[in-house]
Amino acid sequence: MDGFLQEAKGLLAELVALPTVSAEGRALEAGAAKVAELLEGLGLRAELHEGYGPPVVYAEGGEGEKALLFYNHYDVQPADPLELWETDPFRLVERNGAWYGRGALDDKGELVARLVALRLFRERHGFLPRVKFVVEGEEEVGSPHLEAYVRDRAEALRAQAIVWEAGGVDAKGRPFLYAGLKGIVALELRVRTAASDLHSSYGVVVENPIYRLAAALASLRDAEGRVLIPSFYDRVRPLTPLEREALAEIPDETEALRAALGVRGFLGGAEGPELYGRLFTEPCVNLNGFHAGYGGPGSKTVLPAEAFAKLDFRLVPDQDPEEVPGLLRRHLEAHGFHDVEVVVLEKGERPARSDLAHPFVGLARRALEEAFGQKPVLYPNMAGSGPMHPFLHHLKAPAVGLGVGYPGSRVHGPGEHVRVQDFERGTLALLRLLELYFLGR
Amino acid sequence: MDGFLQEAKGLLAELVALPTVSAEGRALEAGAAKVAELLEGLGLRAELHEGYGPPVVYAEGGEGEKALLFYNHYDVQPADPLELWETDPFRLVERNGAWYGRGALDDKGELVARLVALRLFRERHGFLPRVKFVVEGEEEVGSPHLEAYVRDRAEALRAQAIVWEAGGVDAKGRPFLYAGLKGIVALELRVRTAASDLHSSYGVVVENPIYRLAAALASLRDAEGRVLIPSFYDRVRPLTPLEREALAEIPDETEALRAALGVRGFLGGAEGPELYGRLFTEPCVNLNGFHAGYGGPGSKTVLPAEAFAKLDFRLVPDQDPEEVPGLLRRHLEAHGFHDVEVVVLEKGERPARSDLAHPFVGLARRALEEAFGQKPVLYPNMAGSGPMHPFLHHLKAPAVGLGVGYPGSRVHGPGEHVRVQDFERGTLALLRLLELYFLGR
Incomplete structure (x- = not known):
């Protein structure tokens, strides 16, 4: 295994070992402290911000004018039902080329990929670029305080672009990115x-x-x-021509999705672009x-x-x-x-969607294409929800989601895992995005 | 207390002490044996009939051509929630002029009233009239085998009239009787x-x-x-003129019923005769x-x-x-x-309703009026259900329900009880019915 995968596995094991279940109020202080420690280890200044639910870990550092903000979270879903886990959910285990554990992907695996990508950037280019991290501890219970947090600290958080918490490859292994959440x-x-x-x-x-x-x-x-x-x-809001174009370009996996969900069909008999239009933008x-x-x-x-x-x-x-x-x-x-x-x-x-015409969307597409050797799928919006709106609204910057998961990662379920191959390529895509964004090449 | 009340309390205590919960299959053999023993004690020949769920207790005896059949049951509802009982549900307790216990009314109290009424008849008139008893053990779980039982034994059960399992007085203390079940x-x-x-x-x-x-x-x-x-x-089946007349004569207690049920009003704003028409015959x-x-x-x-x-x-x-x-x-x-x-x-x-024009309905009305000193309320039909149909269908005889309860008896609930005054007058009404039916006076 490459050195950075060994390092990543070690960091992820430390995070997974803390049962930071926000719904149960477990280990949140310890989780925040550990995240702050890892960010400090990268050479950033980390702070724990109180008064917004569990501590928000904020970190910043690096050089340059232009900043990139990463949004992640250190809390996880409950591990229940425990009996459906083959191994202890709060102990990282490698099996069949994947790392298993609660949060192994969502969102501790994603966070670790970012830490490692930044470390790789520094090794390769001799400096840390100007980055900021907001790592909250109540995403899995609806981020009730994050809007206030971002509003109160908008000045400090200011960045020209935002990388959202998660992403990965689709069922056929195509990398994807997205620009909005419901x-x-x-x-x-x-x-x-x-x-x-x-x-x-x-x-x-x-x-x-x-x-x-x-x-x-x-x-x-x-x-x-x-x-x-x-x-x-x-x-x-009516869809823009770019959004309609992106929907039309989503590879038609209607039948695969139907089979994966175990349903007879979709409402109104929708399929292909109509199905994706409903799923992502209605x-x-x-x-x-x-x-x-x-x-x-x-x-x-x-x-x-x-x-x-x-x-x-x-x-x-x-x-x-x-x-x-x-x-x-x-x-x-x-x-x-x-x-x-x-x-x-x-x-x-609130719903939020970044302008697909923003150059940062183009950079992220290019980073994925170069890292994966194939054209990524651009979802104008995901079907799910998340606290993207306060960032877009208060920071006036676009957000794009990309990451290290795949549809079989069992996020929120027993047996959550991240495949090492996805982690590796996803991390290298993040590295390419840092290079394209900060070095322009 | 009159001698017959002391006797009744003793018999009822013996029955209540057996937790004959059909839903839980508890103490049903013991309950059947106890009922048979009490019926034998009255001078009847009792048999336990197997093959129809819990044993059906059948008894007959007495003199004369004309027979009267009593339908009762020895099983009870579960006592849950136990914590809402002030005393052990399976120990008969006298408190505030009432007998408390699971089954104190439904249907052990009703059964005991009939035993005592028959004993009083024999004491007063020197002989036991020709009566039959069918006392089943699964009424509280829907009497799944009773239809087959009555069909198979229709010849032995033959009687010219049937007294149904329960009855009593309404919220204003008026005695009532009924001639049908849904x-x-x-x-x-x-x-x-x-x-x-x-x-x-x-x-x-x-x-x-x-x-x-x-x-x-x-x-x-x-x-x-x-x-x-x-x-x-x-x-x-369209209502007969007698049924419509009976409905119209039900005292209008719309407001009292509304308050007792804790509802804002009745469907379609029904009240009075319209309300009773819906409740009992729709x-x-x-x-x-x-x-x-x-x-x-x-x-x-x-x-x-x-x-x-x-x-x-x-x-x-x-x-x-x-x-x-x-x-x-x-x-x-x-x-x-x-x-x-x-x-x-x-x-x-199946639904069942006896012909209100049958003379036995008139006898029952007269018995109640004489025992209570006031005109009884005749419900052509009750709102509830029960296994009356096989009796009416196979025996070609009318059934009338009357008994010893009142609306506050908490049948099926915690604190089930029968008031001693209701028991006394209900038993004397049964005695009058026996006299009117067998002696014609």
Whole structure:
């Protein structure tokens, strides 16, 4: 193994050993301290910024006027269900050419790739370029404080470009990059119809909360997935010609995606560019859960007193997560669902997308193409969400995501891993991006 | 306390001490043996009939041509949640003029009232009239074998009238009787859309099982509760003039019922005779439970792979529980819900209603009026279900329900009890019914 892979494995093992599960508040101080130590080891000045949830690790250093900001996070998802892991999730293990462990990719593996790429840059070119790191500790619980953090420190964070937390290769091994993330807002709908559960024989004269909630949910979208809430689409920014072009150039892997997800087909029968257009650039409402009444074996003749559903809206530029609960409430009122209560579970994240015409997008494409020896796939936007908006908004700089994963990495699941070959080429692509950005060659 | 109340309390204590929970298969043999012993003690010949689930206790004896059949059951509901009982549910306790314990009313208290009424009859008139008892051990789990039992033994069970398992006084202390029970069939609807749960960011292109199931459930009824399944009402027998008259004579306790149930109002704003008409003589679909995806605190961005709902249909004469699943399937198909699977959870019970013009109904009314000193309320039908149909169908005899409970008895709940005053007057009403039926005076 190349020297830098040995070094990377050692650093990653140190990080994975800390069970920094933000949902459980575990080992976050220790995780922040370790990240700061590794950044200091690279020759940067690292600080732990308090007052925004778990400590935010901020680091900067290097030479030159132009700065590049890396966004990463040191927290991870819970390791449950533990019994599905073949080895201890908090001990890095190499097996079949891959490094296994919780966070081995998301996002500790990505962070280590950046550290190593910077070390390689310094070895090769004799200096550290001007970089900044924001490594937060609550990305896996929705980054509730990051917007305030970036707003408060916009001046210090200023950079001319941003490298987003993650990326990698697609199912066919093609490198990819992306320039946007959807927004999200998570809500709960609740209906209570009686003081307590009743015998179901009363169901002929007493309202049923499952019926009310089911009817309310059924009113939110049509059979093809289009949201029926008035004004929901009003702020959706039309796609630019470059964005449409990028969507059209995404290799058509409709059938492979269908098989990988284990579904019969896609909403509205979408495939190819239409499928990718929906997946990456259309908003939607998702139903995450619905619970009411009896759920055990056999039957129970109960008329439940209450029902609740959890849902999230995925948003695209320029939709506003703070507007959605109000639109939803008005829609429910207009349909007579005065009895359906809307509760906002999380403040949400705004959608964000960088301008594909920005030169930094071109540099990142070129870096990937040179490192991988093939043309990368450019996603104008990912289907998922993340706290990209405050960076774009306050720093007025573009963000591009690229990294070291692959679709089988089992991010958030048991057996999370990063393949050594992906790590190696992804790191070398980061190195090329540093060279192109800072040296212009 | 009168001698017969002391005797009743002793018998009831013996029965309550046996935790005959059919859902848990507990103490059913012992319960059957104890019931047989008590019936033998009365001078009847008792037998335990095997091959129909827990033993059916059958007893007969007494003098005369004309027979009266009592239907009761010795099994009870589980005592959970135990922590809400002030005393051990399986030890009879007298407190504040009431007897507390699981089954103190349903149905052990009712059974004891009948034993005591028969003993009083014999003491007063010097002989035991010709009676039969069918006391089953799985009423609380839907009486799955009783239809076959009654069919197989129709000749032996033959009687000219049947006294159903339970009854009592209403919230205002008025005695009541009833002549019918609804039928029921319990089903589950299931939807699976993917091989496993997915990240909710795929919700913009992948079908959501909660949406599918919610839309399917919303299609089953309208906002007022009317079932929208074609042909569902086809077999509903029109009410007779006597049934309509009985409904109209039910004292209007709309507001008291509303308050007792803890609801804002009734479906379609029904009240008075309209409310009672719906409650007692209209069929409906009930949603007992709906479960899918995440139900914990906060949000989780999951797209569940499956969803299920449990429902029961309450049926009125002459609807057929075996027909309902097919009607439901056709309805779902017609609405495009090919992906919604229909699973029958329980074979169901047929609806049954005795002819209100039958003289036995008049005798029961008169017995109650004389024992209570006030006109009883005649419900043509109850809102609940029970295995009355095989008796009416195979024995060609009417069934009337009357007994010793009151609406606060907490049947099936913690703190189940029977008030001693209700027990006393209910038992004396049974005694009067025996006299009117067997002696004609």
